[in-house]
Amino acid sequence: MNRQQIYDKWKQMRSSPPADPDFADNVMQKITDFEAKKRTPLINFDDLMEKFTALRFAKPTIVVSGVIIGLIRGLIILYTLFMQTACVS
Amino acid sequence: MCDENEIIQLVLTGYTDRFRLIVERYQNPVRSMVRNFFSNGNLSEDIAQEVFLAAYKNLSSFDQSRCTFSTWLFTITKYKCINVLRKKKPITAESLPERAATPNPTENLENEEFHARLDTELDNLPIKYKTIFILAEFQNQTYQQIAQIEAIKIGTVRSRLHRAKQMLAHALKDLQGDIR
Numbered sequence: 001m002n003r004q005q006i007y008d009k010w011k012q013m014r015s016s017p018p019a020d021p022d023f024a025d026n027v028m029q030k031i032t033d034f035e036a037k038k039r040t041p042l043i044n045f046d047d048l049m050e051k052f053t054a055l056r057f058a059k060p061t062i063v064v065s066g067v068i069i070g071l072i073r074g075l076i077i078l079y080t081l082f083m084q085t086a087c088v089s
Numbered sequence: 090m091c092d093e094n095e096i097i098q099l100v101l102t103g104y105t106d107r108f109r110l111i112v113e114r115y116q117n118p119v120r121s122m123v124r125n126f127f128s129n130g131n132l133s134e135d136i137a138q139e140v141f142l143a144a145y146k147n148l149s150s151f152d153q154s155r156c157t158f159s160t161w162l163f164t165i166t167k168y169k170c171i172n173v174l175r176k177k178k179p180i181t182a183e184s185l186p187e188r189a190a191t192p193n194p195t196e197n198l199e200n201e202e203f204h205a206r207l208d209t210e211l212d213n214l215p216i217k218y219k220t221i222f223i224l225a226e227f228q229n230q231t232y233q234q235i236a237q238i239e240a241i242k243i244g245t246v247r248s249r250l251h252r253a254k255q256m257l258a259h260a261l262k263d264l265q266g267d268i269r
Contacts, residue, residue: 016121030138
């Protein structure tokens with residue numbers, strides 16, 4: 001075998017990679033993962049709630065927040081009523 | 090066989106699974122091109138997969154009036170390879186490609202030596218010569234296609250390929266290599 005033939009053999013070896021039967025499947029899996037990631041919303045509220053409820057002070061925080069919101073709401077109603085009566089009188 | 094542009098249109102309209110036809114059609118040339126840039130088989134398989142993923146993500150930007158799909162795909166492959174090459178570690182003996190054994194051991198040894206030298210010298214070529222050499226010699230791309238991929242003139246492609254061959258031949262002088 002002369003040099004040119006050896007070179008041609010090298011070229012042929014370099015041009016034809018060994019077969020990989022899983023290659024197309026692997027690419028399609030990457031594409032599926034990419035599409036799934038694209039569809040996932042930026043903020044997942046279920047995950048967020050799960051993480052929040054796992055916190056130590058989650059329950060007291062919710063109760064206190066509810067009380068504060070209730071108080072503010074009551075104050076707004078009282079203020080509105082007071083203003084209405086003041087306008088009428 | 091389905092026309093490429095038809096497949097692309099189908100993929101763009103949501104038939105993602107049709108992209109498999111493109112992968113099956115082009116996996117060998119892309120894998121071969123990547124393998125010629127990197128001796129490491131696992132790394133080159135990962136890069137080849139990344140090439141197809143990048144092609145999928147950017148499929149809407151493919152303009153058939155500017156170039157053929159294969160030229161577009163080879164351009165993506167080239168850029169992926171160059172990006173990885175920039176971060177690449179030095180080549181180790183273990184990472185050199187595996188070869189099939191030949192029946193004659195003496196001939197095998199001689200061929201192995203010549204092939205190993207060719208592999209090393211190809212790896213040592215400057216990237217602009219290496220890319221053109223790979224595209225012309227292994228991927229059988231025409232000068233015009235290479236010019237499109239590299240965004241250079243055909244004359245430059247010719248001269249770079251000639252220079253790459255000269256460099257390889259010079260490096261193999263002590264083995265009395267004569268390549269066309």
